[in-house]
Amino acid sequence: MTMRICHIEIDTDGLPAPTPEIEQERKVAIFDLLEENTFALPHAEAPDGPYRVTLAIREKRLVFDIDTEDSSDAAEFHLSLAPFRQTVKDYWQICEAYFDAVKKLPPSQIEAIDMARRGIHNEGARLLQERLEGKAGIDIDTARRLFTLICVLHFGA
Secondary structure (H helix, E strand, O other), X not given: OOOOEEEEEEOOOOOOOOOHHHHHHHHHHHHHHHHOOOEEOOOOOOOXXXXXXXXXXXXXXXXXXXXXXXXXXXXXXXXXXXXXXXXXXXXXXXXXXXXXXXXXXXXXXXXXXXXXXXXXXXXXXXXXXXHHOOOOEEOHHHHHHHHHHHHHHHHHO
């Protein structure tokens, strides 16, 4: 299948080292993303995938640098981080509560926090799909995993 990401890199240059929890979130998101994803460049002149994607934050903008599997330039687009700020902030707050809850609360309370976390995560994924409209086609699962990686990047920015 050519409409997919075959490699993803997170450009962390200039960002602080992640906490162990954030590093784990990043690893899981990358693994899950590479296992299964949908990513298409809708422009007629865009080269076929699969694609190598580098995510970065540059000049307070989220950058998608996309190459083909053989490392030829495919596309680059920049998104404002402003629409993501509140959702990312809410996501990290609920993640902190979740990480704390896992250590000391009963399963029923952990489940309630996890449901709230998933709701905010879905909201971020839908926002990403909207912001990428016309630039890249992604399904909701791909959007969820990419949103996690944006959160990891945003944490250090």
